[in-house]
Amino acid sequence: MTALAPVLDTLDATLDASLDRLFDLLRIQSISTDPAYRDQCRQAAEWLAKDLQSIGFSASVRDTTGHPMVVAHHDGPSPDAPHVLFYGHYDVQPVDPLNLWESDPFEPSLKEVSPGRRIITGRGSADDKGQLMTFVEACRAYKQAHGALPCRVSILFEGEEESGSPSLKPFLEANAAELKADFALVCDTGMWDRDTPAISTGLRGLVGEEITVKAANRDLHSGSFGGAAANPIRILAKILADIHDETGRVTIPGFYDGVEETPSQVLASWETLGETAEDFLGPIGLSIPSGEKGRSVLELVWARPTAEFNGIIGGYTGKGFKTVIAAEASSKISFRLVHKQDPIKIRDAFRDFVRARIPADCSVEFHEHGGSPAIQLSYDSPFLAKAKDALSDEWPKPAVMIAMGGSIPIVGDFQTYLGMESLLVGFGLSDDRIHSPNEKYELSSFHKGQRSWARILDALAR
């Protein structure tokens, strides 16, 4: 057993060097969803493997049919020390619209936004490169201070988290023996607020779909054919409009099968967090919850399913005007799932719903973009209790148990393929603008995140 204090001191003393390393990683344009950035994704994987090797991990880049995985292992102080598998992802979201970025998304910088508060700017700073490096830096500091780690540590870095993780399940299945640990540490979530760390125990699932409505065999002049020929934008708009009723409920038959009412004591605990619709929506310029009426914003994003339209395109979208009736129009649509909603049933029900609204002389094509059920983690694991205490020691306020609106399919996959529970700890803030222009990560998240992982590793080893 090693002492924690020298590790924390090392982290404080080496913050600048850790920032240089993070900036190197942030400069790599590892956009996984766009095939044009294939080489950059591999470059990020190789950078990480090399960095882990420099700390003493046996680390390697593993090919998949998509972007590669990084797998690394490090011994603990003894064979019976706890064994954790840390997970993060090195891929990032696309950066469009580029003109809304205040600085180059791939040229990270440190900016002082108010006295004493500094942020790290750039795509991936919060999601997820900045987060995963908090753990790597904690390991590095342990090695520097003590020449050893307090636990046996394995690491898995994925490069397809932002594009549906197509290679993940086969990889976990093929490498289950190597990757299995006592439990997983997943660092892709957020804090409750700037002072309050959080452990996420619930995660919404996701079904992603893309539909293309096809009408005429070519674009038409709306003067010659308008009023007679089917317009795919009109058909698509009607489909999308039909998906919600006046109360904000999703109308797809069977959509709410498996959705449970949140227990009143859970709702009451969320109530104590004091988050109003104004608190939640104000920072993004809104004030009225758009989901099912009569539920708090926290319940809406943590415990209720949704249908969201993530993109739509059809016809002429350039400057000026073109009096055209398009041959086709398409939309990307996602469903957030909770509790026991079945992704396969939801997808099938959605497709039936769409097909029923396609005129007989038109057609529709579907394209699948991933699917995963919701996750509910147990509240009473000993790992959870240790991590909660460790986090509470580091931050101004005690750690809270929350749920997450987004999907982290890896948590379900770890359960399914490795029989392993996950501990979800992360240091993002709700204003980090992940997936948006001007993504940032607080310098305090990066620094105290490193210290938090050092504390958690120390606690888990006790």
Place this chain on the structure above:
Amino acid sequence: MTALAPVLDTLDATLDASLDRLFDLLRIQSISTDPAYRDQCRQAAEWLAKDLQSIGFSASVRDTTGHPMVVAHHDGPSPDAPHVLFYGHYDVQPVDPLNLWESDPFEPSLKEVSPGRRIITGRGSADDKGQLMTFVEACRAYKQAHGALPCRVSILFEGEEESGSPSLKPFLEANAAELKADFALVCDTGMWDRDTPAISTGLRGLVGEEITVKAANRDLHSGSFGGAAANPIRILAKILADIHDETGRVTIPGFYDGVEETPSQVLASWETLGETAEDFLGPIGLSIPSGEKGRSVLELVWARPTAEFNGIIGGYTGKGFKTVIAAEASSKISFRLVHKQDPIKIRDAFRDFVRARIPADCSVEFHEHGGSPAIQLSYDSPFLAKAKDALSDEWPKPAVMIAMGGSIPIVGDFQTYLGMESLLVGFGLSDDRIHSPNEKYELSSFHKGQRSWARILDALAR
């Protein structure tokens, strides 16, 4: 008075040279709606002025705040000869999606598509460069055969017809004395079919609008905010879906004010044309009329108003998937007007309709893209009777009176600013794919169109 036969012989003998000239004009990328093609629009205007000068017209390029006009004049055989103003437009529609073109849109070619049937390919071949050159070639042949024209001829070529004609009204107003003639010849319409010429006596009007729905102050992660934050694509889809009811009628209050039922004898005459929904929609791969139920396709496109969605965009539209809630979404929408529908009232009613559907914490911006009322020309003008006979002499079948689904705002502007009726004659076919990839113009339209104008000028001068 000059003899017609030598003029027709000249047109037959010089067809190849007339094609070379048309191809030169088609190569100029005069896309008026896209500011990137500003120089090419001027180039087209200059090419036309120079060509008209070579025939003996006093022709000049006239600056506007947008793309320039071409104005030209030529004396007739005597000061009291009829005076016509010929109108065409040298600008063309954008060419996207470029990948659907079988050959370069701006490298015209002559293709034999079946034995004896050849087509001219390229953007603008039918709309409207090929059409306007039929008249220019008829004038050239008259000069070559007789050294004179049978009428006094003025010409106005516009360069903003495909982008809402912002400069036209001020130009007509400022130059009314110079441009006023006995009546106008407008060549921007089509034939009834390959064998049957047509004169258009009704034209739908147009209101063009672009709306942008704005919700959050930035793009959001749909996991973090989905179910709580307003989604502008959902708001926009609901607005568009609300615009039509189940029977295909437009639901905007007051939309049908000024719409008249088409007289039964007119409907009966259209009935004799024998056009079924299958005839009309079959070539574009459709079969079911999408407009108001219980009306023929000809009535739908010639005599009923419409709301069409010409473009829509919002959120992530690239490859793959992005779980984003967009900050804004927009759509280009046009209304085709008939009879006495008022463009200003329609625009106002539409905007009220949209505003009523914007949540209190969101906003909408409107951008106007032109507006013009419908036109109904008189059936009993002597010019019309002469032109009808002249066309019937040239083509296999007699000319018919039809209506047009599209807008040609110039016809209303000639009435308003120059107090002048128009004669609408054109040689386009419904499969010319104007505004679409692979636009073409029949070689027979180009050649017999030239001969038709020669006959019409000859008939008008009698």
